[in-house]
Amino acid sequence: MREMQTFASPHADDWALVRSRLPRDLDLSRLARETKALLRLRGVRDAESLLRLALARGPGGLSIQETAAWAELVGVAQLSGPSLHDRLHQSVDFLRAIVRSQLEHGRSAHSPLWAGRHLRIVDSTSLSQPGSKGTDWRVHAVYDLAAGGFTHLELTDAKEGERFSRGAPVPGELRLGDRGFCNGPELARYLQQAGEGGADFIVRMRWNTLPLRDDTGDPFDLIRLLQQISQPGEVGSVLVNAVTGRDRPLLPLRVVALRLPAEKAAANRKRLLQKASRQQTTPDPRSLIAAEFLILGTTLPSEIPATEVLTTYPLRWQIELAFKRLKSLLHIDRLPTHTQTGGQVWLHAHLILALLCDTVNRDFLAFFPSGPQ
Incomplete structure (x- = not known):
């Protein structure tokens, strides 16, 4: 029996709220063209739909087949499992560009x-693919205590070491x-x-x-x-x-x-x-x-x-706690993929969601009660 997945992605009806948390000047269509993630639609409506597919497959905890079925059910895309697999594998640069845009937007809020x-705090955390006995990926991060979130996130393989x-x-x-x-x-x-x-x-x-x-x-x-x-x-x-x-x-x-x-x-x-x-x-x-x-x-x-x-x-x-939330709440460490490209898609989708969560932290800290004056 397959283990039940914990879903971290939002319900389809809540997508508008999620989209509002992305930078206002983020042009997903332009990024998709520049990164060649969506040169032809072929079953995917637009770049926003491609992002939703990646989030459903990654932090949403759905398999490729489940993601394809969900996408057709809610009207996001009409793709077979193999076609969705190929589309997601072509979207690595697109997802990485979204992470960069989120970070640039968040750096202004300090x-x-x-x-x-x-x-700020610098550190990294190690991740492994299924069956691996060592480190396959590292997420390098800088965490801002005042903003309550990451100001730098960088995904590398195990060959890239920590750098201050x-x-x-x-x-x-x-x-x-x-x-x-x-x-x-x-x-x-x-x-x-x-x-x-x-x-x-x-x-x-x-x-x-x-x-x-x-x-x-x-x-x-x-x-x-x-x-x-x-x-x-x-x-x-x-x-x-x-x-x-x-x-x-x-x-x-x-x-x-x-x-x-x-x-x-x-x-x-x-x-x-x-x-x-x-x-x-x-x-x-x-x-x-x-x-x-x-x-x-x-x-x-x-x-x-x-x-x-x-x-x-x-x-x-505090950065150790932030990494713990990535793993215990978003399950970024539960990689189901055995390929390098598949791992990049999975991990970048999780980083996008982590930065979306940081925007909620910033809103909360901006209005945190200061106590008696």
Whole structure:
């Protein structure tokens, strides 16, 4: 018996409401022509109908045959299953262009959230096709906390790694990233993208992933700094310079370190020892020391207290929650397709719906009660 699908697409009678959530200047017919998704109609009324087919097949949870039957029932299209399959496979660039239009429209709806800055988070999530034992796709994202939605979404295969500079920053942006994004050349590229408007970052560090230099140009001993922070909850902060590449200028950086509670530090050390045991290696003693700390690197000026840097970083979990909603509510991770093109159609249709949901978030946040004045 086939597992019952959870439908995320709207009822046919609600399509007008869905369409109103798309950018007003979005010309679907033009996009369909430019991307060669709809050179001939042949059973599909127009570009809007093609989008509805993709949404029904993707987040709607319908099979190809079910989508064809639904389309004929509601008057969207008259296609056989194989013909619909071919039409959808020709629509990848069309769907990708819609995602880009939604993102460009949403970027204009931002507001300062913290210390006059636009607080954004960068991360990615991995997806697999049926029967796969590894990562087949990655959705790279930038999430705006004030807008309550994504300002950048990019679908790539597994060969494309995480990059801090994905999604151009806006002037005054403060971007948060986890340890996987602590890469000197990428951090420098992000700041360069910001240009004269300026941007800052807070990124989590490992003790050995970012080469550091002191004021004299000598290597900076981060472990020695950590050993000077003796009590749980104690914070250390130091100004250093990060190496961003050969023959490139050093990046001024403030390192902020927090000694974790004893139980958290013990759990981190235990994980390191267990991993070393599985790999039949001996852990670096410096890694065991660093496991007792939360270490952050930031370009924020010194007038921003280290304690505020530490309390801001945990907001990064909001993008993890956004990814969880993509999977638990929209079921973007339940790919039924085994081909690359089929996966792109499925995933881009889900990204379109995710951005439609973000417009609802923006409307809600725009009128969120501010409390007594």
